[in-house]
Amino acid sequence: MSTAPSPPAIALAGISKRFGAVAANRDVTLAVAAGSIHGIVGENGAGKSTLMSILYGFYEADAGEIRIKGQPRRIRSPADAIANGIGMVHQHFMLVETLSVAETVMLGAEGGALLKGGLAKARAELTRLSREYGLAIDPDALVGDLSVGLQQRVEILKALYRGAEILILDEPTAVLTPAEADQLFALLRALKAQGRTVILITHKLREIMAVTDTVSVMRRGEMVGHFVTATTSPPALAEAMVGRHVLLRVEKPPRERGAPVLEAVGLSCRDARGSETLREVSLTLHAGEIVGIAGVAGNGQSELLEVLAGLLQPTRGVIRLDGKILATADRHPARLRARGLMHIPEDRQRSGLVTAFSAAENAILGYQRDPAFGTGPLMSPQRIAAHARAAFAAYDVRPPDPALSTAAFSGGNQQKIVLAREIERHPRVLLVGQPTRGVDIGAIEFIHRRLLALRDAGVAILLVSVELEEVMALSDRILAMCGGRITGERRADAADERDLGLLMAGVAEEAA
């Protein structure tokens, strides 16, 4: 450290931002030293992305001050941010799939009314950057044809092309394998060595520890602490993130598993583009056990859930329920529900609920043909409301008002509506995707306890979660997935994070 410290690359003071009734950021203060890698951690919904969107000019803060290299700046649009040397790699890539890599990179910095000169410059500059940072890419390839990892590379090149001094990365590793993530971290270190400043947003403590110099923790829209990475520890950061000491170990008494209920043999699946999303996946669920799937998002877990739930037809493979092979016609959500296979989908807002409906109407989604809710083709609103009231009471859904629009409920309560709907029907097999995504701490514990109670009652549960800790805490057995394949199996009590990480990365693979 020099004796006369230069002003921080970025200094935020008193930043506040509200969206309607929700305070996304409250009086946030942050300082990032030039030439450092700074991490921002927090749970989903803690306000990290909003804060960075303010810094990048997507939103204007309701209050507060932004200083870049000591100078106060108003950043009202991404153009202002770019002019101030800020570049951002968004969680959902800001790419145009029908353009070439060179066209995408130069968008907004074309260097003239005609494209010709700009394109030549972009090609040359891309070649130079590729060489300098080892980011090989074909400037004339169509962005839509690139893999996710390469698309992220284009995002980074876009920022570097504009000469970004400050690079913000929002959850960059969510779509990367651990090996690709390590490559990315190497790049970030190289950028730092050149004196650039990097801000890394993540909710994974492992990444914070691996690559950052300093770290800030956010919780519920507020900044709760700043740490020097070398002198802090994951438990300390975790405690700051959730606001109290976290008990990641859930009380889980051992239990003898029962007979096999659901078996999948050699399931394969292709997406609309024709690439294989599931490859020869086989697994068995026994009564009274929780089988967890560990994997980086996008490695076939979603497809596995959807195939088992009858939402997606596999290209190969068989599924047995109670020992009997399911014919194609039987692999239909309604028929599977009738046979006791229930499904809590990964994204409740996208597929588990109709947010425009009343809560009562959502409490019967999937069971709309149940004779209990009407006579013949007619439905009975009274009976549906009564059913919802009972279910909401049992699951502590707040407010317990079945007539209220579902969009008015918090994430945790929406999830409880889904949970109540599926669990109250006494499933024998329960497929669970991301049960606690965007759910507050109290509801997380409630949901975990419910799932374990179901397991103890003899239900066969398949748990898919991107939170490795959740998978490890709840499961009896853990299957690791990578590239659509099951790369290994561990007993939960014998699993450790490093070992699972290797399986998730596909580095170590064993005959499943």
Added chain:
Amino acid sequence: MNLLQTIAVVLDSTVRLSIPLICAAMAGLWSEKAGVVDIGLEGKMLIAAFAAAVAAHVSGSAWAGLGAGILASVALALLHGFAAITWRGNQIVSGVAVNMLAAGLAVVLGNAWYGQGGRTPPLDGAARFGELALPFAQGARTHVPGLGLIYDEVISGHAAPAYLAFACVLATAFLLKRTRFGLRIRAVGENPAAVDAAGISVAGLRYAAVAICGLLCGLGGTYLAVAQSAGFLPQMTAGRGFIALAAVIFANWRPWRALGACLLFGLLDAVAIRLQGVSLPGIGLVPVEAIQALPYLMTIVLLAGFIGKATPPKASGTPYVKER
């Protein structure tokens, strides 16, 4: 008439019938490339035809008519933009509104001003675009056999807006492919968030595209009332805005292909007119309606993916809302 002459006459009317389609198709192309779906091409052409006819009648100048036609059409285009871009309204609904508004307003005002059920007074002289004879047209016809005839009949002898329309195709293709503005328009129709993140105004680009769309519809509508006809008639666009829409889809949102589709649809129209009441050996009386329905049927078949595939710009039809 010998065969060559017949062909030349049919091709000549093909060009005449294609001009409004070409203008409207380029208009639709600009709007949709920028992500704003426009089913109001018909209405904009109609209001332009009305405004152009009125202005040409009042001023006695066809060019003043063109200016008024473009102004009226751009005004409706900006109204569509206001609903679709600023207020993120449903673009289909807004397009339907523009069509009805134009159809009603033209007749109400036309009737109030001229009392002829919505028609405007006939135009003549300088109030109408005359036919421009290209250099050497007459000479080529007599001295160069075949090609000279085609040159004189088909290529020469159209009104000024017709040549402008072809220039617009060239300009559209060039601007979209080779300029910064075109690159940004292409990008904003595919992923407006990327354009926003690159520090470019999404609304600004879309308004620009919508205004260009209005300008081109204005040219097409003016051609109808002040060049092809000599005045405005209620419903004189007769579905051309929708055929142009079909042409854009048919061309997979590409300018040169759209020109081809418009010429094809114009040819069908020309042939249908030519065959009206004609009895062909083996077929009998030609069902002209079948030929007229062909552009629509072809578009449906194309949309159904039975031949080729139509891939619209990804963000077309969806208002841009910043994600939270």
Added chain:
Amino acid sequence: MSAAPVALPRWADNALVPLVSAAAALLVAGLVVVGIGENPLEATALLLRGALGSAEGIGFTLYYATNFIFTGLAVAVAFHAGLFNIGGEGQATIAGIGAALACAALSAMPGFLSAAGFLAAPVAILAAAAGGAAYAFIPGWLQAKRGSHVVITTIMLNFVAAALAVYLLREIIGRTGSMQPETPDFPAQVLLTPMHRLLAPLGVRLPATPLNTAFLLALLALVAVWLLIWRTRLGYAIRTVGANPRAAAYAGISPAAVTMIAMAISGALAGGLAVNEALGVQHRLVLDFTAGYGFVGIAVALMGRGHPVGVGLAALLFGVLYQGGAELSFDKPTITRDMVVVIGGVLILFAGALDGLFRKLVAGVLGRGGMG
């Protein structure tokens, strides 16, 4: 329809916003009237008197409203399934052809007509509904199975239906020897009873108007659509597909099946226009009998917020405008009935595409400026 960025109480959302946009649309029409040099208040008075000032006026108003109820419901049902059916005109055209074919078949069976004439009208009505349903099923099928956008295909099919109608009326089912593209008169047994004749035996004396029993069918359709959408399992499925197709698939509801069914129901309702016009009033099929009613149905559905009560009220408003507009243009030749088309267009803009603006206005007036 678009997501609502402004939170409003339900009564304001469902009643106040449409009313404000309707008032604004009428205001715009008033400005146009001023623009052409007439007094809008006088015009309004003439219009209202013409539409509601006499039993005859009311009869005509309700006759027009019948058309708008059918076409408005057609658009509304499709809306609930997330589909924008712009093909009401074409579907009503084919429905008319269906009815005409049924009538031609019935005419060829004089024995049946004399023995069971009471069945003739229901057969013709069903034929109309079937024609409309079948013609709407095509874009439904194309959307569900081939992914073709229903908006574009229904627009294209409107033109195809128009061309088909010209051809059929001129060459196949037209009146022989007539220059008009129209069918021969339908047999008396299929015709719907005019209201003044229906009520005469009850001692109610009404002037002769085109209002006929199709109006009662329209009222029945309002109730039936309400039941369908909010009280049946099919309606639940339709609304689920419309609001969230992924959730529908998750719930075991087939979005493809619902798309096709909803379009068929929508087309059958559009066929009601043919029932009222061909079977109820003109007693034969004439070219272009749809006369833009199908497009006004879009305004009716948008203003009525897709709810049968709203559709009924909006249809009544347009009935008043049509009948009153006709009377008005009789008194004031400078104001043609096309003014109603202007109002329809502005209303579609205000209640549909500029919904967000009007919601924000209302929210501002109510003092709960949302976050927009």
